[in-house]
Amino acid sequence: MNQDKLKQEAAEAALEYIQVGDIVGVGTGSTANFFIDGLAKIKGKIDGAVASSDASAKRIKSHGIEVLDINSVGRLPIYVDGADESTKNRHLIKGGGGALTREKIVAQASEKFICIADQSKLVDRLGTFPLPIEVIPMAQSLVSRSIVKMGGQPELRSGFITDNGNTIIDVRNMDIDNPIETEKLINQIPGVVTVGIFAIRPADVLLLSAEQGLQVIK
Numbered sequence: 089m090n091q092d093k094l095k096q097e098a099a100e101a102a103l104e105y106i107q108v109g110d111i112v113g114v115g116t117g118s119t120a121n122f123f124i125d126g127l128a129k130i131k132g133k134i135d136g137a138v139a140s141s142d143a144s145a146k147r148i149k150s151h152g153i154e155v156l157d158i159n160s161v162g163r164l165p166i167y168v169d170g171a172d173e174s175t176k177n178r179h180l181i182k183g184g185g186g187a188l189t190r191e192k193i194v195a196q197a198s199e200k201f202i203c204i205a206d207q208s209k210l211v212d213r214l215g216t217f218p219l220p221i222e223v224i225p226m227a228q229s230l231v232s233r234s235i236v237k238m239g240g241q242p243e244l245r246s247g248f249i250t251d252n253g254n255t256i257i258d259v260r261n262m263d264i265d266n267p268i269e270t271e272k273l274i275n276q277i278p279g280v281v282t283v284g285i286f287a288i289r290p291a292d293v294l295l296l297s298a299e300q301g302l303q304v305i306k
Contacts, residue, residue: 092118094206095170098297099123102168102202103130105293110134111161113194114148115169116141116187119204123168124148138164140194141187142251158197167198171205171291172217172284176305178203178291179267183220183284186250192282196289203291207298214267218258220245220284225255227279232257234277239263254281 099122106112106127114124114137124144127137128151136154138161139145145155158164169191173181180203182188195201219240223231232242240262248256264270267287274283294305 091206091208094297095119095204096122097302098204098206098295100126101295101297101302102204103127105166105168105200105202106130106134107165108133110165111136111138111156111163113138113164113167113169113198114140114144115167115191115194116144117170117185119170119206120144120168121147123204124151127151127153138194140169140190141185144187158194164194164198166200166202167194168202168204169195171203171209171286173211173214174203174205174209174291174294174296175211175214175267178294178305179214180286180291181214181217181219181284182286183222183256184217186220186222186245186248186256188220188284189222189250189252189282192286192289195286200293201289201291203294205294205296207296210296213264214285215262215264218243218260219262219264221257221259221274222250222252222254222281223257224279224281228255228257231277231279235259235262235274238273252281
């Protein structure tokens with residue numbers, strides 16, 4: 089089974105968690121796109137969606153699903169998104185697609201966060217995937233120097249601007265032995281909008297597709 093098929097399998101499994109009348113938070117990226125396409129099949133069941141990026145909003149609208157502003161939504165029962173890395177503790181690295189800030193906002197606002205991923209995303213320890221940090225442009229150098237002091241190797245994501253008008257610094261070789269503490273430390277650096285560690289608010293359920301079948305980690 090190829091990777092796209094595994095992603096689709098995990099995405100379709102998440103549809104089972106959606107209840108009649110739900111407003112659904114939707115993530116960004118290739119796995120989330122499979123979920124959006126699956127959501128189109130049950131769009132009569134939901135009351136709309138909250139998108140974590142302009143790209144996802146466009147795809148959701150193309151299926152005739154109403155995209156709602158998160159500020160107008162009183163209750164967000166569920167958020168479904170992929171991940172670049174996940175541990176069995178459901179701590180994640182996200183932001184490969186650059187939508188980490190809006191993803192973190194929607195995740196924090198949701199009552200249940202369902203992470204959908206294929207088996208290649210499961211790791212024993214976060215950090216092999218470069219850690220994204222969204223940064224206000226004038227703080228790029230300051231943040232990079234702070235990251236170097238923490239032992240990481242920062243690199244500006246060339247030619248990329250987020251939906252919020254900011255830049256992304258990707259960090260390699262960062263020691264993420266304690267994801268919650270690392271998330272807190274990086275978020276405290278002036279100029280950081282947010283870091284792509286999702287550990288303070290982890291996923292509630294990890295749906296992990298593999299050749300052997302679907303694994304549910306809670």
